[in-house]
Amino acid sequence: MNEALKNILTRRSVRRFENRPISRENLAQIAEAAIQAPSAMNRQLNQYTIVTDPAKIAKLAAAMGKELGRADYDLYKPAALILCTAPRESKFGREDCACAMENIFLAAHALGIGSVWINQLMNLCDAPGIREVLTELKVPADHLGWGTAALGYGPQESLGASKRTDAIVWAD
Numbered sequence: 001m002n003e004a005l006k007n008i009l010t011r012r013s014v015r016r017f018e019n020r021p022i023s024r025e026n027l028a029q030i031a032e033a034a035i036q037a038p039s040a041m042n043r044q045l046n047q048y049t050i051v052t053d054p055a056k057i058a059k060l061a062a063a064m065g066k067e068l069g070r071a072d073y074d075l076y077k078p079a080a081l082i083l084c085t086a087p088r089e090s091k092f093g094r095e096d097c098a099c100a101m102e103n104i105f106l107a108a109h110a111l112g113i114g115s116v117w118i119n120q121l122m123n124l125c126d127a128p129g130i131r132e133v134l135t136e137l138k139v140p141a142d143h144l145g146w147g148t149a150a151l152g153y154g155p156q157e158s159l160g161a162s163k164r165t166d167a168i169v170w171a172d
């Protein structure tokens, strides 16, 4: 099978990560895939904030956990996070980030790195305790977090979790 298609068909979310860093080179390749994603009117308004310091990841997780009322919240303890954010006034920030997120997941998978989308920041990024941490992480103050990619080495969830083939409708 075509390698790119095989990569798409074999990607699955990973939610348990080894305590093993991802090389800067690999993270740069994944980030490059993000910036190559399509964006509405090619405005390229997203920022991709890469966080690898375990203390910074833990600090963000703790701030989110506090808002969520979940003391054990750990963002799955990934080796890295990529925060996909866009200016608040960007009409298509959510869509632009979604395209970039899938590129991130596919690039990571092609490099043997697992990933999963974490959604919670979307609703929490304006909570004061979280905005403070985002600012420390160099996320612009006017940006909304539309998607967070957690990345690391770990077991993929089963390909057996089947996809809905009836979602494909040929109207010829």
Ligand SMILES: Cc1cc2nc3c(=O)[nH]c(=O)nc-3n(C[C@H](O)[C@H](O)[C@H](O)COP(=O)(O)O)c2cc1C
Pocket: 011, 012, 013, 014, 015, 116, 117, 118, 119, 120, 157
């Ligand atoms: C918009 C969106 C939000 C998601 N949010 C979360 C999340 O907060 N936590 C999580 O563990 N997985 C999250 N996921 C991952 C989905 O649960 C996962 O993609 C789905 O179960 C299909 O599994 P697969 O990725 O292995 O194909 C999200 C996926 C999308 C597209």
